[in-house]
Amino acid sequence: MSATTTPTTINPLRALNEEFQITEKQLRLGGGLKAIERQHEKGRLTARERIARLVDDESAFVELGLWSAYKMYAEHGGAPAAGVVTGVGPVAGKLCMIIANDATVKAGAFFPMTCKKIIRAQTIAIMARLPLLYLVDSAGVFLPLQEDVFPDTDDFGRIFRNNAVISAQGITQIAAIMGYCVAGGGYLPVLCDTLLMTEGSGLYLAGPALVKAAIGQTVTDEDLGGARMHASISGTIDFREKDDEACLQRLRSLMQKNQTPAPRAAPRTPQSDLPDLYSVFTDKPGAQYDMRKVIHAIVDEGFDEYRAEYGQTVICGYATIEGKPCGIVANQKTMQRPAEGGIQIGGVIYHDSADKAARFIMDCNQKKIPIVFLHDTTGFMVGKDSEQHGIIRAGAKMVNAMSNTITPKIVVILGGSYGAGNYAMCGRAFDPFLSYAWPNAKCSVMGASQATGVLAMIEEKSRERKGETIDEETRKSILKAVADGYNEQQDIRHAAARGWVDRIIQPHETRRELSAALDMCSNWDMTREFRTGVLQT
Numbered sequence: 001m002s003a004t005t006t007p008t009t010i011n012p013l014r015a016l017n018e019e020f021q022i023t024e025k026q027l028r029l030g031g032g033l034k035a036i037e038r039q040h041e042k043g044r045l046t047a048r049e050r051i052a053r054l055v056d057d058e059s060a061f062v063e064l065g066l067w068s069a070y071k072m073y074a075e076h077g078g079a080p081a082a083g084v085v086t087g088v089g090p091v092a093g094k095l096c097m098i099i100a101n102d103a104t105v106k107a108g109a110f111f112p113m114t115c116k117k118i119i120r121a122q123t124i125a126i127m128a129r130l131p132l133l134y135l136v137d138s139a140g141v142f143l144p145l146q147e148d149v150f151p152d153t154d155d156f157g158r159i160f161r162n163n164a165v166i167s168a169q170g171i172t173q174i175a176a177i178m179g180y181c182v183a184g185g186g187y188l189p190v191l192c193d194t195l196l197m198t199e200g201s202g203l204y205l206a207g208p209a210l211v212k213a214a215i216g217q218t219v220t221d222e223d224l225g226g227a228r229m230h231a232s233i234s235g236t237i238d239f240r241e242k243d244d245e246a247c248l249q250r251l252r253s254l255m256q257k258n259q260t261p262a263p264r265a266a267p268r269t270p271q272s273d274l275p276d277l278y279s280v281f282t283d284k285p286g287a288q289y290d291m292r293k294v295i296h297a298i299v300d301e302g303f304d305e306y307r308a309e310y311g312q313t314v315i316c317g318y319a320t321i322e323g324k325p326c327g328i329v330a331n332q333k334t335m336q337r338p339a340e341g342g343i344q345i346g347g348v349i350y351h352d353s354a355d356k357a358a359r360f361i362m363d364c365n366q367k368k369i370p371i372v373f374l375h376d377t378t379g380f381m382v383g384k385d386s387e388q389h390g391i392i393r394a395g396a397k398m399v400n401a402m403s404n405t406i407t408p409k410i411v412v413i414l415g416g417s418y419g420a421g422n423y424a425m426c427g428r429a430f431d432p433f434l435s436y437a438w439p440n441a442k443c444s445v446m447g448a449s450q451a452t453g454v455l456a457m458i459e460e461k462s463r464e465r466k467g468e469t470i471d472e473e474t475r476k477s478i479l480k481a482v483a484d485g486y487n488e489q490q491d492i493r494h495a496a497a498r499g500w501v502d503r504i505i506q507p508h509e510t511r512r513e514l515s516a517a518l519d520m521c522s523n524w525d526m527t528r529e530f531r532t533g534v535l536q537t
Contacts, residue, residue: 088124369407427443
């Protein structure tokens with residue numbers, strides 16, 4: 001028989017492969033087209049759409065475990081791909097393990113194979129020290145199968161145990177809640193280094209219906225566990241984002257700045273529409289200024305502010321300065337109105353500000369990025385309310401985290417740096433790599449007006465004990481002499497003369513000076529283990 005008449009034969013392997021591809025295409029639909037439509041109606045992306053927008057190149061995403069739970073749980077309607085997408089892909093130039101709940105499959109509920117698939121992804125990430133990015137959108141445990149999901153070493157709880165162990169190993173974990181995260185599942189994102197949450201999402205141990213049944217309390221989703229509540233009242237989340245798109249953009253930005261070791265980005269200029277530092281800053285008594293404007297004039301575009309709505313008298317965030325990543329801890333100098341409680345005075349460190357700063361400092365150590373402290377503080381808040389809120393405990397936590405920091409600490413005193421506020425913001429006694437100051441800066445145990453009154457009273461009492469008569473003229477003379485002496489001592493030249501400040505810099509050169517300082521510590525030893533002492537929580 002001639003070659004032209006030979007019957008066409010189908011390669012069995014090719015045919016089987018094509019059959020598998022058809023099945024895989026179906027598996028990637030998750031809960032199906034109608035479930036995808038419902039997800040879109042909520043204004044949310046699907047797990048795979050989120051991953052496609054997160055990674056640098058969708059074609060470079062290597063999916064793992066697509067066939068998990070294949071032909072399993074038929075009596076419950078099945079669980080395609082075990083209701084979770086896992087795989088490795090590049091995010092801001094860094095390969096990451098991505099774990100994304102598929103809310104089109106039983107609202108992202110955890111089946112037994114869901115747990116095993118996530119644990120396997122965590123195990124791979126640990127072995128390769130890959131950052132883990134969790135895209136959370138889950139109703140929690142699939143209750144009909146709770147006995148196979150809840151208790152064992154390869155079940156639900158093991159995921160959270162791994163979160164804690166991974167964190168201790170210094171491997172980056174970032175969670176983004178873009179839907180619901182309820183019951184025990186709420187521990188996963190909170191055990192991560194950084195937590196993002198979109199508006200309209202929910203994070204709580206028990207939903208409104210269960211709360212009503214358990215304790216008779218009627219509460220809305222938002223008040224119980226919405227993004228605004230967690231951003232401004234509980235302080236649980238680090239970034240509140242408008243929607244999925246904004247959340248994924250923020251996540252990419254954080255990966256750009258929070259890698260270990262941190263990469264050097266391309267240099268960028270600060271925002272061009274901002275006034276210069278001389279017009280932004282003021283140190284006039286009683287005057288206020290927005291420290292964010294100072295920060296934006298110093299750093300590259302794209303400052304990622306951490307917990308912006310919580311502990312607002314201290315600003316924390318991730319930045320780059322001429323392409324070099326760093327963390328920023330700065331005193332806000334405008335009056336603030338927290339979601340709960342009264343007005344907070346600018347430049348004063350309150351309990352919530354200290355708590356936030358401590359957590360941020362620990363995160364910078366986890367990411368191994370330098371920290372820049374921008375000082376303009378009168379110290380910690382005093383008074384009954386502050387003491388009852390645990391200001392000493394919160395302040396000690398901040399001092400503990402800052403003292404044990406293994407990354408470079410760079411200080412710039414812009415205005416005042418007084419008392420325990422100087423300590424908490426990495427004063428000279430706390431091993432700053434470099435200490436800079438502006439010409440107007442002042443540093444002392446307390447402000448001149450407070451100190452002068454106390455010192456003048458001590459001087460008057462001393463003279464009275466010696467039998468001197470203190471008339472009004474003498475009192476004014478004592479007060480002036482004490483004020484002059486104290487003002488001279490808190491002048492930054494006094495500090496520089498005694499080696500407490502390394503360099504007095506020109507305000508308009510702050511960006512360049514900090515860039516040079518970050519260059520100086522580019523070979524810093526980051527191999528030391530970060531450990532705090534006992535934290536009073």
